[in-house]
Amino acid sequence: MTANGWFQIFLVIAVVFVITKPLGIFMARVFSREKTFLDPVLRPLEKLVYRLSGVDENHEMRWTEYAISKMLFSAVSMVLLYLIQRTQQWLPLNPQKLANVPQALAFNTAASFTTNTNWQNYSGEVVMSYLTQMAGLAYHNFTSAAAGIALAIAVIRGISRKETDKLGNFWVDFTRCCLWVLLPICLVGALALVSQGVVQNLKPYTTATLTEPQTVQVTGADGKTTTQVVREQLIAQGPVASQEVIKELGTNGGGFFGANSAHPFENPTPLTNFLELVLILAIASGLTYTLGRMTGSPRHGWAIWAAMVVLFVMGVSTAYWAEAKGNPLLAGADQHSSTMQSGGNMEGKEVRFGIANSALFATVTTDTSCGAVNSAHDSFTPLGGMVPLINIMLGEVVFGGVGSGLYGVVVFVILAVFIAGLMVGRTPEYLGKKIESYDVQMAMLSILIMTFVILGLSAVASVRPFGTSSISNPGPHGLSQILYVYTSSVGNNGSAFGGLNTNTMWYNTSGAAAMLLGRFFMVIPVLAIAGNLAKKKIAPESAGTFPVTGALFSTLLVSTILIVSALTFFPALSLGPILEHLLMLAGKAF
């Protein structure tokens, strides 16, 4: 570990801290329909959208109507994306004449982008046409992010409003999120990325002649190996910058290229790496302040933010330490950091990013539900690779996905105040609202669905041939690979551990089911809590009220998140990365 590495990590935290309040205030104003500096340009456009779509912007919805609107929107969007993929060879903007996407892969991808997961069982540059990338995938990057933020705003309204059953209007929140929050930031962000060398064009791929022809061994379908001389390279390109910026800002994570943010056309410089990290964290961090402002308790928002930062620092420190330490089995190889090399475990990492920025990116992308990667998590040391896995298992509430992180942490807040209430023998309260059995039941339903699907599908895939035949490294590492697939899918993260062939009928369909259940069956109980809270009166604070604004609350929140996660997933982790670490110390690698 180096001072420079730590400086870069804390610089990201510092910048995120600085933008949290202004962005939080801006989003609170947007969703409270207060005046903003963008109104003169965007308000006429918003009105036009409502007129064309027949939306009554003054209509307020109960939680059930809000949830069903979201379901219907997602259902139609998912079918459309499926159809675009299945017909892309006959549609325009396909200069490489790419074939239609196979059915199971198209189904997985449609579920993946609809749920903001962006799990990719393909490499974009050889499977998806420009039209599919733009009208199918990038479109979903905007809409799934906007839908997530809209749901978080509905939950905030449930907490802040009293004696009403209305949570706002899904279509209005969705539209305002796209117009006021996502599009303006993406417009500026895409130009910033282009200035650094991220490509943005609609050209066919370029064929370049190699200055030094390469001799390579190629194994054919018949298993025979032949020697070939490669003289040309096909350089993939396309509308990358416009997709890259929303990929990070919307915590989507699906790369234009298979190599994702390790590809020089997606993430060419240290500055773009830094910008991408900040973009991933920006909205989720800002929403904590939006929660505080809209509920009239900014200190509550900061208390949640502080709990998130504590968990974030724990994760990034562990990953950085584990990767910088290197692999003890590579005795004889120089793994020390110096002016000439990063040192540590550099397998699967870009030399230009080194250990610190790889560990940081892995932590950020899995704390949030982004899933973009600039290194191969599969190549991390066992403990370093366990950090991304645990981050997702925590429920991605360390900042979390845009919207989903906030409504996810609200579930843990409710559990935390419930536990605090039990400890002191009083009815638990959250910002003046009494937490009753229905609220706790819904919170538990929301948490249990994640556990049930991850562990259930991992168990099936670990013992059946259709699951185990995809493993590249049998043993504890193979279990980690399977566990990561379903954890990433249910958590709607989308990052891959790699090493596991998931483009099979089993993984495509079970992965799609995991993503859909993880997104929709988790959020429905949370909206039910919001609908129930909105109806309640706000009780005045008394001496027995548990404060949700200080260090004690942040500590309790961190403990609740860790305990729930540890109790649930520790047995599986002990058979995967922990066992692999112990075996590595004993001299056995996987």
Next chain:
Amino acid sequence: MLDIIFIAATALFFALAILYVRACEGLRKNKL
């Protein structure tokens, strides 16, 4: 054939999700 199965599965999932919304609301009404 697979196309029809996948589109039908999508429709079925979201129909179940809407039923889940109703069930959560029904549970609230029964409890309160």
